[in-house]
Amino acid sequence: MCGFVAIIGSPQAAAEVHMGLRALQHRGQDSAGIAEFDQRFRVHRGLGMVPTAIDAATLALFESSRAVIGHVRYPTRGSGHIEDAQPFLANPPGIILAHNGNLTNVEELAQKLADKSFRMLSYCDAEPLLGTLASKMLAARPFAHRTQDLITAVKELLGEVRGGYTAVCGMQLDGKPTLAVFRDPKGLRPCTIGRRGNAWMAASESVALDPLTFEEHFTPKPGELVILREGEEPQRFELHNLGHTPCIFEKIYFARPDANMAGRSVYEGRMAFGRTLADEFSEKGLEGDVVIPIPDTSRPAAQAFAEHLGIPYREGFIKNRYSGRTFIMPDAATRARALRLKLNPIRSVFKDKRVILFDDSIVRGATIARISEMVRDLDATEIHLAIHSPPVANPCFYGIDMSTVAELFAARFMHQGYPGKAGLRAAEKEMAKALKIDSLTYLSVEGLDQAWGGPRCAACFDGKYPAEIRAEDRLAIAADRRKAADRNTSETQF
Amino acid sequence: MCGFVAIIGSPQAAAEVHMGLRALQHRGQDSAGIAEFDQRFRVHRGLGMVPTAIDAATLALFESSRAVIGHVRYPTRGSGHIEDAQPFLANPPGIILAHNGNLTNVEELAQKLADKSFRMLSYCDAEPLLGTLASKMLAARPFAHRTQDLITAVKELLGEVRGGYTAVCGMQLDGKPTLAVFRDPKGLRPCTIGRRGNAWMAASESVALDPLTFEEHFTPKPGELVILREGEEPQRFELHNLGHTPCIFEKIYFARPDANMAGRSVYEGRMAFGRTLADEFSEKGLEGDVVIPIPDTSRPAAQAFAEHLGIPYREGFIKNRYSGRTFIMPDAATRARALRLKLNPIRSVFKDKRVILFDDSIVRGATIARISEMVRDLDATEIHLAIHSPPVANPCFYGIDMSTVAELFAARFMHQGYPGKAGLRAAEKEMAKALKIDSLTYLSVEGLDQAWGGPRCAACFDGKYPAEIRAEDRLAIAADRRKAADRNTSETQF
Amino acid sequence: MCGFVAIIGSPQAAAEVHMGLRALQHRGQDSAGIAEFDQRFRVHRGLGMVPTAIDAATLALFESSRAVIGHVRYPTRGSGHIEDAQPFLANPPGIILAHNGNLTNVEELAQKLADKSFRMLSYCDAEPLLGTLASKMLAARPFAHRTQDLITAVKELLGEVRGGYTAVCGMQLDGKPTLAVFRDPKGLRPCTIGRRGNAWMAASESVALDPLTFEEHFTPKPGELVILREGEEPQRFELHNLGHTPCIFEKIYFARPDANMAGRSVYEGRMAFGRTLADEFSEKGLEGDVVIPIPDTSRPAAQAFAEHLGIPYREGFIKNRYSGRTFIMPDAATRARALRLKLNPIRSVFKDKRVILFDDSIVRGATIARISEMVRDLDATEIHLAIHSPPVANPCFYGIDMSTVAELFAARFMHQGYPGKAGLRAAEKEMAKALKIDSLTYLSVEGLDQAWGGPRCAACFDGKYPAEIRAEDRLAIAADRRKAADRNTSETQF
Amino acid sequence: MCGFVAIIGSPQAAAEVHMGLRALQHRGQDSAGIAEFDQRFRVHRGLGMVPTAIDAATLALFESSRAVIGHVRYPTRGSGHIEDAQPFLANPPGIILAHNGNLTNVEELAQKLADKSFRMLSYCDAEPLLGTLASKMLAARPFAHRTQDLITAVKELLGEVRGGYTAVCGMQLDGKPTLAVFRDPKGLRPCTIGRRGNAWMAASESVALDPLTFEEHFTPKPGELVILREGEEPQRFELHNLGHTPCIFEKIYFARPDANMAGRSVYEGRMAFGRTLADEFSEKGLEGDVVIPIPDTSRPAAQAFAEHLGIPYREGFIKNRYSGRTFIMPDAATRARALRLKLNPIRSVFKDKRVILFDDSIVRGATIARISEMVRDLDATEIHLAIHSPPVANPCFYGIDMSTVAELFAARFMHQGYPGKAGLRAAEKEMAKALKIDSLTYLSVEGLDQAWGGPRCAACFDGKYPAEIRAEDRLAIAADRRKAADRNTSETQF
DSSP: OOEEEEEESOTTHHHHHHHHHHHTGGGOOSEEEEEEESSSEEEEEEESSHHHHSOHHHHHHTTTOSEEEEEEEOOSSSOSSGGGOSOEEEBTTTEEEEEEEEESOHHHHHHHHHHTTOOOOSSOTHHHHHHHHHHHHHHOSSOOOOHHHHHHHHHHHHHHOOEEEEEEEEEEETTEEEEEEEEOTTOOSOOEEEEETTEEEEESSGGGTGGGTOEEEEOOOTTEEEEEOTTSOOEEEEOOOOOOOOBSHIIIIISOTTOEETTEEHHHHHHHHHHHHHHHHHHTTOOOSEEEEOTTTTHHHHHHHHHHHTOOBOOOEEEOTTOOSOOOOSSHHHHHHHHHHHEEEOHHHHTTSEEEEEESOOSSOHHHHHHHHHHHTTTOSEEEEEESSOOOOSOOSSSOOOOOGGGOTGGGTOOSSOOHHHHHHHHHHHHHHHHTSSEEEEOOHHHHHHHSOSOOBOHHHHOOOSSOOOHHHHHHHHHHHHHHHHHTTTOOOO | OOEEEEEESOTTHHHHHHHHHHHTGGGOOSEEEEEEESSSEEEEEEESSHHHHSOHHHHHHTTTOSEEEEEEEOOSSSOSOGGGOSOEEEBTTTEEEEEEEEESOHHHHHHHHHHTTOOOOSSOTHHHHHHHHHHHHHHOSSOOOOHHHHHHHHHHHHHHOOEEEEEEEEEEETTEEEEEEEEOTTOOSOOEEEEETTEEEEESSGGGTGGGTOEEEEOOOTTEEEEEOTTSOOEEEEOOOOOOOOBSHIIIIISOTTOEETTEEHHHHHHHHHHHHHHHHHHTTOOOSEEEEOTTTTHHHHHHHHHHHTOOBOOOEEEOTTOOSOOOOSSHHHHHHHHHHHEEEOHHHHTTSEEEEEESOOSSOHHHHHHHHHHHTTTOSEEEEEESSOOOOSOOSSSOOOOOGGGOTGGGTOOSSOOHHHHHHHHHHHHHHHHTSSEEEEOOHHHHHHHSOSOOBOHHHHOOOSSOOOHHHHHHHHHHHHHHHHHTTTOOOO | OOEEEEEESOTTHHHHHHHHHHHTGGGOOSEEEEEEESSSEEEEEEESSHHHHSOHHHHHHTTTOSEEEEEEEOOSSSOSSGGGOSOEEEBTTTEEEEEEEEESOHHHHHHHHHHTTOOOOSSOTHHHHHHHHHHHHHHOSSOOOOHHHHHHHHHHHHHHOOEEEEEEEEEEETTEEEEEEEEOTTOOSOOEEEEETTEEEEESSGGGTGGGTOEEEEOOOTTEEEEEOTTSOOEEEEOOOOOOOOBSHIIIIISOTTOEETTEEHHHHHHHHHHHHHHHHHHTTOOOSEEEEOTTTTHHHHHHHHHHHTOOBOOOEEEOTTOOSOOOOSSHHHHHHHHHHHEEEOHHHHTTSEEEEEESOOSSOHHHHHHHHHHHTTTOSEEEEEESSOOOOSOOSSSOOOOOGGGOTGGGTOOSSOOHHHHHHHHHHHHHHHHTSSEEEEOOHHHHHHHSOSOOBOHHHHOOOSSOOOHHHHHHHHHHHHHHHHHTTTOOOO | OOEEEEEESOTTHHHHHHHHHHHTGGGOOSEEEEEEESSSEEEEEEESSHHHHSOHHHHHHTTTOSEEEEEEEOOSSSOSSGGGOSOEEEBTTTEEEEEEEEESOHHHHHHHHHHTTOOOOSSOTHHHHHHHHHHHHHHOSSOOOOHHHHHHHHHHHHHHOOEEEEEEEEEEETTEEEEEEEEOTTOOSOOEEEEETTEEEEESSGGGTGGGTOEEEEOOOTTEEEEEOTTSOOEEEEOOOOOOOOBSHIIIIISOTTOEETTEEHHHHHHHHHHHHHHHHHHTTOOOSEEEEOTTTTHHHHHHHHHHHTOOBOOOEEEOTTOOSOOOOSSHHHHHHHHHHHEEEOHHHHTTSEEEEEESOOSSOHHHHHHHHHHHTTTOSEEEEEESSOOOOSOOSSSOOOOOGGGOTGGGTOOSSOOHHHHHHHHHHHHHHHHTSSEEEEOOHHHHHHHSOSOOBOHHHHOOOSSOOOHHHHHHHHHHHHHHHHHTTTOOOO
16 A cells, blocks of 8 residues: 655645645555655654654755655555655665555565665665665766666666556756656556646645645556656656556555546546446345445445435444544453444444445455444344455455455455356355355456456456566565564454 | 543443543543542543543553543633643542533632632633532531532532533542532533443443443433442432523534434434425525535435435545644645645536535534635536534534634624524525525524424524523633633634 | 752742752652642642753743742652652642651551541652641631641641651742741751742752852751741741751761751761761771772762871772663673773772772662672772761661661661660671671761761661651551562662 | 764674763763664664663664664764764665764765765765765775775775764675774874674773773774674774874863773873973962862862872862753843852852862853852952863864854964963963953963873864865865854853
8 A cells, every 4th residue: 555745846845745645644554754855865754644753843844845755654564663664765876765566576676685785774665676776776887867877777677676566766867856756567556647837746646636736647657757857848758568457456445535546536436336236236136225334435335326226325334533543452342342432333224124234345354244243233124235346355465455365254255266256146145144144245346347447457356466476476475474464463453 | 512431330440431532532632531539549631632642551550440530622611731631630528520511600610719729720610610519528517528418519519600511520428439420400511321230331422332332321410410339329319400401513513423312313313404404495496416515524414415305415525534633834825725635525526516515514614615615616507505503693602612703604694693584594695695605505493493302502593592691701701712712823623 | 858949939930949959959850840829829740850850841831920839859658650749739728738758657647638538649748748737727717728727737737747857838828829838846857948039948958049049048947837928027936846856867978068957068067077987997097098989979078088097089980970870781791780881990090009998878788899899800909998977777767768677788787776886896897898898987976976966867877766656657668668669679779 | 072882793782882872971962873784784863862862662673783883972063953963874885884073074075975976964974974985885896895895995085084083884794794993094083992702892982891891902093994893803904094193182171081092091191181280380389278170070180280289179069960951041140040050169168268270171261251250259369270281272173062263262362373381371361360360270282291292183272283174174164163053052051
């Protein structure tokens, strides 16, 4: 996950990057960082949400810079320690980098860099990405830090670094502050470029552009390098395009509904998921009296679903706006109560009704199991569950933290890739039984493609990984995740 | 505003009070406090949200207590400094007190107490309330700290202390830890009493009971004193009941939708407001293509409104879940952008539509003005505004912070109390003009009473104050608010 | 130990109290507090040294007050938690109190107060002292908070509260801010009153007066109550004088050398101890080549000792000015090294010399044992140890933290009180053997009295306790100390 | 100033470096840092004293490293911000560096590095030193990070980097953790190398070795590079020795008295300064009744001075052990009092005496002026001032922060270098008059050389700068100091 914001050419670049990061806070709440690469270079990183990690006094240090990069981090790889926060700096040759995504050959890259005396200071995969780029830049002869050297370096890098990633880099190139953006050859992770007069902005989602009145200008292609400078037109270099397969899960869950992705509205997409699911729900012959979204993500799709079926839509769960991750709970009994602290039901909405619970996806299944249990006590006559995405049965290696296969709810019922629509309907019966509810309906992969057309990575649903993942990569990633899990056993997903 | 939680008779009273406070966090985010009155007395108060103000190490100090009071504070009177946080302790005679509400004769009470050598350490009105109670307890002869002395003391107090308040007090009475709850003679501020086996709980809203599996037991009457002890039935003393007029604004805006108030569901109430307003909207001959709530409070009413009129309901604004109060913004231009950081519109929902914006209330009007301006840029063909409460034209003296008359939006158009439904319709035209929108429709006071029947305080709408407010009280309160405003000029309402 | 500073009648009372507390920082480094009792009452307490415990922002809150009390705390009784920091407030009736000393009948007092509903919030003995005073003030009839009531209350209190204590109290009396100071009937703990124009100051040592240009005015008598108000002459009431026996250990170790105590210079006193000890050292037929003080306290006496004997004086140990209490030490070997981090010897000063180490006193003996061991490795030909006080063989119950008898070094060699000079000389031989040094010479009690004449409490040396200590008091104190020791096992004395 | 500690080959390297830094705390209190370069590289820096800047939790992160560098910083160049704290890391090629001293051609170096894309992140001159080294290492062909490359790089560096500096560097060389130490060609700043079994330690002063039981092994020569590895003998390379002129001011003031410098005891040196000054004092025909040191530095010399003249030595000033740098003082009057808070006189020592005040040096003269004024009020019959070093009349460019010429006390009276002993005696009369005292006697430069023989840098006294300082260097340094002074106007020297 993670999110980045970069601005070049604005007199208030730092304050605006700070605002942009707040618009992307949903992409990562563990740490945040900011860096400048204009007159001077400076990096600051802190733990916590944006206002905590980058406080007013810190932000003031950056106020004279017109070229700033910021990042919010959700720890896919790395431990959530301050040292794993982004951006990173390689000095020499003076390159700042932040990225969104996940590399799948970190060990291999780190090994190569050790020979070149680039030291890893963290467990964050932004470091091998930066180290690879920095080494190539330093190796350029004559050593002059030219645009051409960067093009050569990134071209090589795209052939060596595997995984899904969009990186923003700040440096002085040809003597000018330069913002460089590049995407992996499959364009797995999102990116948008905006313009406001002479200033340019790159961000993980368009929602960071909106409050700053940057207009969406274009979406970089897979394997493309974009060079942005104040007052100049973007220079675009398509270096290693292997065909665009953007992550579909961004549209289902991760991106904000008000975002546009490659020109399409996520909100409208979710409405389409809801309508298509409504058709599949009806095809199964199912009915209900009320549609109740599990907040917040599923609202637009649930609304469209209800409207399409002509069933009332009710906000039967109230989500506590103030509940954060950390609970102080003395024992298991109290911990069990914590769900109601986060999500309190309104009994009258459920009572004596055939209830259709509606959610965006099921990953580990712990929360939906607890919610189902809670709803059973509310005197609903039937409980149906509708999910506006297909079953998550395969791990993501490109930047979405979905745990290992062993932990995935759907993987317990569907062993070998996506079984087709009919196979799905069969599996749903077993799943509903496990959850002790009357029915469960996922959106089929067919329905997904009908609702949001075009090429996409849906590996978590269909097990087809568009960017190469070698066997050794899988092993290394699995080992990493076990370590990270050990470090974070106290955290529970709700 | 403010909220309290008190538990007696649970082995995990402190941890549960902490969870209860988190369920009531919406009632106050400036400070929080906790106190025990079992084997030993201890008070802790801190600034910020509950997890910050009362951290795990602090909470651990209270872990052996079975009798605990907690409080979250929104600074109605007082400065937001730590010294103004609740609960307070008077020692001797050993009484802990927290309350929700606002006293209207603070100066008079403070004057009386000075003669008795009770020193005010803060600007919080909980202190004169506590000082009055403590003085009366200390004056009892023989001095023995008996239940009877408390009854006498509270009875006198209810005749002397003016305003709206519900207080929870912890003390040793007849040698036992005792939780005492009392309400002002008009029952203006909410309170509910819950039971779980031998344990008792008192809270500002029922939503604090739910996650802790306390069952709602009863709602204390106006002017009633309730005495709660572990394993004993409640003792109830109706000491000074002047007729119940509970605050209607709790139902419109302040309480959580999943709360019950005096046995009625706030959620259902809001749905009723929405339906009644739909009728009034139609009566005016108005029409629209889409109903768009301004999140979060107005959702249930907007949903009912849309359904009642058969118009599509769309979540056209996305609220940033992570935006807090504090923004770091370098200049006015950036500050203007901050609204979109908190509330970003989805253009496609508005474009070429006759839009009905829907909100719960208008207080100062600054936010709705800015939202209207933003919507005008989204290519809607018409903008209509529907508000599911009547115009706020009079200040609240009983605990809701609504600023002075001068700052109230509606007061600029409606000078002398509520003008009746016809007068309201006339005023709405002027207001719509001021906001540069096509129409504005409030719920009439008549409609309000139709939707949520029974006696109530609606002074902010109709100017009729059920609990006496003397002229000198008004002057003192106004002076106080000016001082508080001076202290808080940097904060802006969105 | 502990120290207090109080000022009434200065426009900068708080800033000056803060400076005074810094001058008394040697009397307590665990916590500090400040309180005002002029227009308003306010108390602030914090952990750590004065600048940390009372920072600039906090101090600014007190800036308009002309009547302020401050305190630095060394935890004799109590746990070193913030709740044990002084000053304390009883409200009602509005009395602030801080004290220096130790009560010996805390349990008895606490029991009495529980009947009066005064709740102990801490383990600090200032609370029962304050509670006793507050209860008596509240019981006065008519209740009018008059000077006469205070006189009566303190007179009763002096008969009930046992131990050594000097207390400063702030309150409104006869409608005026009033600073009251009272001492226990034996005057065990120090106190001095200073004047500067219309302003008055009370402090534990005169060194707090010096930087603020207050002139020493008088020393209150044992059992005396002094009432100080801005612009008025002190009112003095001798209520319960049982004969002055001030603590001699203040002069030996605890007070700063630049202090005056009851008109006599501590520095000159220490010089006298050194000269008298020189005579006793010679009488034993001992000789040496160099006198080396163990810094810092023993310097003046060591200088006088060397000069008197005509032996060179050398600063052979360099004390690290920056070493605080807390060391981060991974294992025992490293911990052993910590002594040299605090106290590093200069080898050339010791080499081939008959060395006379010089210190003020030996309490538990752990440090001197380690120093002796260190010196043995420095190639001195002989090691003699001279101590400018008699052996500490009995615990102090009046406010000096000297641990239990079991832990006292001297008590292992001298069981029943002071054995007379001859007995002392005999015991010294055993002690020197235990320390593996050539000789040990204490100042005899006879020498002590010769050097600093007049009545005194020297109970730690001679076992004669001037203020009554009942058997039950001893038991309660011993229990307390065990508890405190449990809480503090990680701290080591150097 | 500043101080460093580095250890390689100890299983507790980090904890021991931490202890070593505490022994060197007197060399810098503004910030501290620690870095490891064993299995992994990690740097931590913090503001404040060692225990604050590097707390226990931070230290624990380094616990598995056997190769650690630490630093305490006094801000000669740079602003006292965290970014200026040392050590620094260049990555690639993975070099950690800390140093003690001052470079005089920072601008020139920074300019050269900009061409190589090494970015300065701070105002600290450790960065250009590190950048120069890193650039040279990266330029080695073949790139293999070999010992030979380091030798070449340091040899070149010593010819390019001007000023006084001792640097410690950590890196992986020939595949092994390697600690490298090098000194400027004149050996201006101190350094000592210690051994404990297989482990090696480098430190600014020997006092850091003592508590860790490292034995002094050797002192690196000017322009020497020393390579230290666990279990190997040191490799020493004399690369650029221009003749040793170590800083004499270290012996006078800066070093701890228990330190050895190049095999000689600082303590004995200070005694010699005192005796020589005694002779010069007598030659002038001056007499006195008592010698009173101004603590702490001048004690050993004052003691020798008094003994040599047969005059009593008295500790007439008591220094507050707890006064730090920061005072909270409301106005000028209070600020004036602050001196007595730091340094309180004992009146009886001064009264009716011909007093000889004794100090180590006079820099700006503000403190001695205030002390003289204070002593005049103490009824001394005469005031003589003896200073155990010559007049400081020239700025230091090699690492001692002595302000600009304009601020130096002596420079107001002695314009062109050192005027010889006779000239000095004449100038002293004017100085004494300015201070309103009876006489002032400095140690002459001749006396200085007699007391501590051998070559030395005494540029601050005689204006002869042994290491080249170009005109442009002087200008750049002066500009820097003005900037730093602007940043620090609020701090006053006592």
